[in-house]
Amino acid sequence: MDRVLSLLEKNAKMSPADIAKSVRMPLAKVKKKIAAYEKDGTIVRYKAVLNRQLIEGDGEFVRALIEVKVSPEKNSGFDHIAERIYRFPEVKSCYLLSGSYDLQLTVEGKNIQTIAHFVSSKLAPLENVQSTVTHFMLTKYKEDGDILKRDEPSKRPKISY
Amino acid sequence: MKKSRYLPSALVDSLAPSGIRAFFDLVLTMDDVISLGVGEPDFSTPWAFSEAAIYAIEHGETSYTSNQGLLELRQEISKFLKARHKIRYSPETEILITVGVSEALDLALRAILNPGEELLIPEPCYVSYQPLTVLVGAVPVPVPLNARNGFSLRASDIKSRITDKTRGILLNYPSNPTGATISRSELAKIAELVKKHDLIVLSDEIYDELTYDKEHIAFPSLSDMKNRTIYLNGFSKAYAMTGWRIGYACGPSKIIAAMTKIHQYSMLCAPIMGQVAARQALREGAEAVAEMKAAYHSRRNFMVKELNRIGLKCPPTEGAFYVFPSIKKTGMNAVDFAMRLLEAEKVAVVPGVAFGKSGEGHIRMSYAADFDHLKEAIHRIERFIKKRK
Numbered sequence: 001m002d003r004v005l006s007l008l009e010k011n012a013k014m015s016p017a018d019i020a021k022s023v024r025m026p027l028a029k030v031k032k033k034i035a036a037y038e039k040d041g042t043i044v045r046y047k048a049v050l051n052r053q054l055i056e057g058d059g060e061f062v063r064a065l066i067e068v069k070v071s072p073e074k075n076s077g078f079d080h081i082a083e084r085i086y087r088f089p090e091v092k093s094c095y096l097l098s099g100s101y102d103l104q105l106t107v108e109g110k111n112i113q114t115i116a117h118f119v120s121s122k123l124a125p126l127e128n129v130q131s132t133v134t135h136f137m138l139t140k141y142k143e144d145g146d147i148l149k150r151d152e153p154s155k156r157p158k159i160s161y
Numbered sequence: 162m163k164k165s166r167y168l169p170s171a172l173v174d175s176l177a178p179s180g181i182r183a184f185f186d187l188v189l190t191m192d193d194v195i196s197l198g199v200g201e202p203d204f205s206t207p208w209a210f211s212e213a214a215i216y217a218i219e220h221g222e223t224s225y226t227s228n229q230g231l232l233e234l235r236q237e238i239s240k241f242l243k244a245r246h247k248i249r250y251s252p253e254t255e256i257l258i259t260v261g262v263s264e265a266l267d268l269a270l271r272a273i274l275n276p277g278e279e280l281l282i283p284e285p286c287y288v289s290y291q292p293l294t295v296l297v298g299a300v301p302v303p304v305p306l307n308a309r310n311g312f313s314l315r316a317s318d319i320k321s322r323i324t325d326k327t328r329g330i331l332l333n334y335p336s337n338p339t340g341a342t343i344s345r346s347e348l349a350k351i352a353e354l355v356k357k358h359d360l361i362v363l364s365d366e367i368y369d370e371l372t373y374d375k376e377h378i379a380f381p382s383l384s385d386m387k388n389r390t391i392y393l394n395g396f397s398k399a400y401a402m403t404g405w406r407i408g409y410a411c412g413p414s415k416i417i418a419a420m421t422k423i424h425q426y427s428m429l430c431a432p433i434m435g436q437v438a439a440r441q442a443l444r445e446g447a448e449a450v451a452e453m454k455a456a457y458h459s460r461r462n463f464m465v466k467e468l469n470r471i472g473l474k475c476p477p478t479e480g481a482f483y484v485f486p487s488i489k490k491t492g493m494n495a496v497d498f499a500m501r502l503l504e505a506e507k508v509a510v511v512p513g514v515a516f517g518k519s520g521e522g523h524i525r526m527s528y529a530a531d532f533d534h535l536k537e538a539i540h541r542i543e544r545f546i547k548k549r550k
Contacts, residue, residue: 007459021466022459159188159198159509161288
């Protein structure tokens with residue numbers, strides 16, 4: 001991977017100037033690269049990774065993993081039915097998987113009822129949806145490579161040879 | 162008058178106390194210091210290595226190992242060195258697992274040096290080289306390195322210091338504290354001298370996986386050098402395993418046998434848990450090492466660029482995770498600079514003189530630290546220098 005991208009993937013706040021110094025590239029070139037990645041969609045957007053469990057009032061937010069069995073369509077396969085599902089803002093992630101079901105969704109709602117309502121009134125009635133299985137999440141430990149629990153401060157001595 | 166019985170031996174007493182102990186003590190008492198003074202990775206041991214050790218403990222692997230260390234670990238090391246550097250060491254007779262490179266070096270010195278023999282030690286160098294040589298009754302001969310060459314050893318530096326008492330030379334590249342390595346052409350010239358004067362080489366290559374611009378060349382991989390070299394390496398740096406204390410020595414079977422003789426009495430064996438973790442590191446660690454190395458590489462580039470920008474001359478050092486910029490322009494000596502920087506800006510660096518006289522006028526900064534800390538440290542050092550102008 002381009003080192004400009006791998007630095008940004010680890011820390012989206014890193015400035016183009018710092019990236020330029022870190023990869024030994026002229027600043028203008030780094031800026032041009034980033035602009036190109038933003039334009040062609042390689043960089044989708046920049047965001048902060050939150051541990052929402054620590055946000056007051058957010059703790060009541062409920063998340064569920066939903067397994068969805070669907071019947072694919074003649075010309076578009078799974079793409080079209082997937083799009084009809086992932087366009088719902090409640091759907092935070094959507095993957096097509098191999099195995100005993102087809103789509104795996106992460107869905108977020110204010111409470112269990114909201115999610116139940118989403119499943120019964122929006123998801124399940126879709127023509128191509130054959131069945132759904134909903135798993136409510138209890139604790140999120142790690143997301144997208146980020147362990148959500150803060151590591152304890154390093155115990156290595158502050159100075160050593 | 163009868164001498165008190167409660168005194169250290171004359172030899173130990175002769176070791177000079179570290180001139181910067183007071184500075185170290187001060188750093189350790191201070192809170193919220195940004196420390197670039199640490200000689201170990203800022204990464205934790207990759208989980209797979211730790212997990213292998215935990216599994217071993219849970220399954221009762223808590224005994225001694227053979228004196229030489231787990232055969233499986235020696236086999237992995239042998240395989241690794243063959244693949245990486247094209248050197249063949251027999252796991253049975255030419256590899257010894259030790260408690261870090263520190264023990265390996267101590268054993269090597271004790272195994273080969275007779276009292277009065279001289280050992281050439283390029284300087285600035287790691288703090289243990291000189292005292293360990295003194296402790297075996299041999300004579301450390303410092304070979305001052307030149308800042309103009311980026312502290313990289315030249316064969317010509319050692320040539321003039323070879324006497325009929327010279328037994329060998331202790332190499333360390335990439336270097337702690339300077340980050341400098343040695344070019345292929347100089348290594349070849351050094352090898353020529355080694356042959357000509359029938360010297361033995363102790364080569365501490367603990368930072369070998371951490372070079373950023375050029376491939377590391379292992380000394381025993383040079384033609385005719387395998388049988389004249391005690392190759393020292395370990396897991397602390399590239400694998401982020403300092404606390405596990407696992408190193409190793411490879412060399413001619415006679416010397417490894419001699420080192421093992423001392424090791425079996427003084428240490429018996431390296432801790433088995435560490436050996437198990439190291440075995441895992443060699444089996445599956447390449448990716449984790451590459452990832453850490455990529456982080457050091459970016460930070461190295463950043464630090465070199467920034468230090469030069471704020472007026473602390475710093476060559477683009479090749480390896481390890483240290484830069485060793487000159488602070489001569491500030492008019493302060495290294496200890497004053499470090500002390501005042503600590504007091505004024507709460508940034509800790511190590512004065513170059515800690516690593517020998519030729520380190521005067523320089524400071525060692527470790528970039529085994531979080532990028533935001535490096536950035537903040539540069540900002541504070543810049544402010545510190547400007548204020549003193």
